[in-house]
Amino acid sequence: MDTQNTAVLLQTVDRMAAPAGECPPDAAFYRRMALIRRFEENLLELFAAGKLMGTTHTCSGQEANAVGVIAHLAPQDVVFSSHRCHGHYLARTGDAEGLLAELLGLPTGICGGKGGSQHLCRGSFYTNGVQGGIVPLAVGAALAEKRKGTSAIAAVWLGDGTLGEGVVYESFNMASLWKAPVLFVVENNRYAQTTPVEMGLAGTIRGRPEAFAIPTAELDTTDPREVWEAARDPVAAVRGEGRPFCLVLHTYRFGPHSKGDDFRPQAEVAAARARDPLLVTGRRLDPEERERIDREVAERIAAVTARLAGGAPEVR
Amino acid sequence: MGPRCVDALNQALHEAFEASDRVCLIGEDVFDPYGGAFKVTRGLSTKYPDRVYSSPISEAGITGVAVGMALRGLRPVVEIMFGDFICLAFDQIVNHASKLRAMYDDQVTCPLVLRAAMGGRRGYGPTHSQSLEKHLVGVPHIAVAAPSAVHPVRDMLRRAILEDDRPVVFLENKLLYGERLLEPEGGRFGEFAARTSEGLYPTVVLSLGGFEHADLTIVTFGGMVPFAMRAAEELLLEEEVYSDVVVLGQLAPPDLTAVLPSVERSGRCLFAEEGTLTGGVGAEWAARIQEAAWDALEAPVARVAAADDIVPCAKALEAQVLPDHEDIAAAARRLLRQGCRSRTP
Secondary structure: OOOOOHHHHHHOOOOOOOOOOOOOOHHHHHHHHHHHHHHHHHHHHHHHOOOOOOOOOOOOOOHHHHHHHHOOOOOOOEEEEOOOOHHHHHHHHOOHHHHHHHHOOOOOOOOOOOOOOOOOEEOOEEEOOOOOOOHHHHHHHHHHHHHHOOOOOEEEEEEOHHHHOHHHHHHHHHHHHOOOOEEEEEEEOOEEOOEEHHHHOOOOOOHHHHHOOOOEEEEEOOOHHHHHHHHHHHHHHHHHHOOOEEEEEEOOOOOOOOOOOOOOOHHHHHHHHOOOHHHHHHOOOOHHHHHHHHHHHHHHHHHHHHHHHOOOOOOO | OOOEHHHHHHHHHHHHHHHOOOEEEEEEOOOOOOOOOOOOOOOHHHHOOOOEEEEOOOHHHHHHHHHHHHHOOOEEEEEEOOHHHHHHHHHHHHHHHOOHHHHOOOOOOOOOEEEEEEOOOOOOOOOOOOOOOHHHHOOOOOEEEOOOOOOOHHHHHHHHHHHOOOOEEEEEEHHHHOOEOOOOEOOEEOOEEEEEOOOOOOOEEEEOOOOOOOOEEEEEOHHHHHHHHHHHHHHHHHHOOOEEEEEOOEEEOOOOOOOHHHHHHHOOEEEEEEEEOOOOHHHHHHHHHHHHHHHHOOOOOEEEEEOOOOOOOOHHHHHHHOOOHHHHHHHHHHHHHOOHHHHOO
C-alpha cells in the first residue's frame, strides 16, 4: 500500500469534536467513553445470550486512557493495539457499527468477520492478538513514516502483561537507537489475565523504557482531561523531535480478563469502580446533558445490536 | 561460468535499492566494511546510509520492524545471519507477516523479503548448520524461495524485493555463496538439457535424456543441486539410467506444473533435501506428486534427507548425518528396483 489517501483516512477517524491541539470538552469525552462502556457491556450481554461466538477482552474502566491519548493523534498517525483494543478502536474511529459487525462475524465487519475481536484494521489502525508481537511493527511503521517524510507518528498500546515479552525490549532498544517517532503507551491494569502485576513484573514499569533512554511519564488517574494533559507534551515531542516516548498509565479493568475468568477480590474491584472515569467526568456535566448522552448512546448500541444481532439481548 | 552467488545476490540488492527508494535493509553487522557475515550486503551502507539499518542482535525485533515498514509502504529486506536464528523470528513470520493481509480482509499488503543462510558442511555445528525450510513451507500466505546454482539468482532476489507483494522467505545455501553460478549454454548445463519455467521463482528442469526419455525424476533444491546432478551423471555412466533433475525455485506454495511432465515420463520420483527427514519438505511434495501422478508412478516417491538428528561439528560425523550424492544414488538404485505396478497382474 502506498501512502494512504488523506480523504480516505479522515473517514476512518472521529476526533471527538475538538480541533487539533485543543482538549475535547467534557461532554465529548463523556460521550465517547460512554460509547466504549456501553459497547463492552453489550458484548458481555451478547455472549451471555449466546449471540456471540469466540472471545473478547473488554476495557470497561480504562476508557479515560483511550480517549485522552487518542485525542492528540492526527488522522495520518498510525495506531497499534493489542487483544484489549475495542476502546482504542472506538476512541479513534467512533465506529461501533463496523466493530460490532466484525465481532458478529458479518461480511460488513471492518475485516469481513475474519479478524474478530482482536485482529482489527481500519485506515491506519491495526491490532493483533499475540502479546508484544505488534510492538516492533509500531517501531517499523514510525521509521517508515519518518523515511517517507510524512509528519505521522506511531502510537502503540501495551499492557503490564505484555512487558513479559522479550520483543518489547528489542523494540524499546531499536526505537531509541534509531530515533523512531513512536509513543509507547503502557496501560497497567494490574493483572495479566489472572496474574497480579506483583507476581509477573520485577522492578518497575518506568524503569524499563528508561533503561533504553526513552523519556517516560507516569500517572494514575481516571480523568480523561488529566490523561490528555499528560499526553500533550509527549505526543508533541515524538512528532517534533522524532524520537520515542513512553507513557505509563496506571488503570484498572472492571470486567474479567475475558468473559468469566475473574478471581480478583470484590473489594478491590469495588474500590476501582468508585473512581469510574464516567463518574469522574459525569460529575462535571449538567445532569440533564449526562442523562441525554447516556440515553442516546444506549439507543445507538441497542439499535445497531437489533439490526445486526437480531434484537438486543435481555438486560439482566 | 557465471558470477559467484554472493556477487549475484549483492548486485540484486544494489539494483533493487537503485530501482526504488522504498527499498531498505535491516540485519546484523550489515554495515561496511564488514558488509554482513556472508558479505551479501557489501557496499549498500556506503551508498545508501539512510536506508540500511545495522541492527542489534534481535531477530524477532528486526523482522517485526520490517513488517511495520512493509505495512506502511516500504519494501524492506531482512537479513537473518544464520538461518537457524529464524526460529527467533517465527512469531513475526507466522502470526504477523503471513496473516496481516488475510486477517485484515485484503486491506493491507506486507511486501518484505526475509533472507537467511541455510545449510551445513562447514563444520559450524548443531545451531549454525540446519536447513529449516520445512518449518516454513507449511505457513499459508508466504512464498518460500530457494535459489540454486542453476537459477537466475540475481533476477530472483531483485524481483522478490520489487515485485512480490507477499512476505517472501528467501533461503540461501551457505555453500553456494562462494560458488560460481552455472550459466546455460545453448539451453544446456553441460550434459543436461535445461528448461526454466516462468514465474518469480522458477523451476529449472535438467534432463539427461533430452526431455524425451527419463527413468528417474530427482526433485531437489538449494544446496542439494550439485549432489543431485552428480548422482544423475553417475547413474547414467554406471547404470545407463537417464535422470531428470527438477530444481525447485519455490518450495511453497507448491506448484507441480513443471514437475509432473517429468514424473509422467519416468514413473519414478525421488525428493532430495538437506533438512531432516520427518515432516520434511519432501513429505509434502511427495504427497502432492503421488496425488497428482498416481497413475504414472511405478513406485512410491522416495525421499533422501538428513537423519533426524543434530548436525554435528566434526566433519566425519556431519557427513554421516547430511545426505550427499552417494545417498541419492543409493536411494535411486533402490527405487529403480522397486516396481510394484509391473508386478501386479
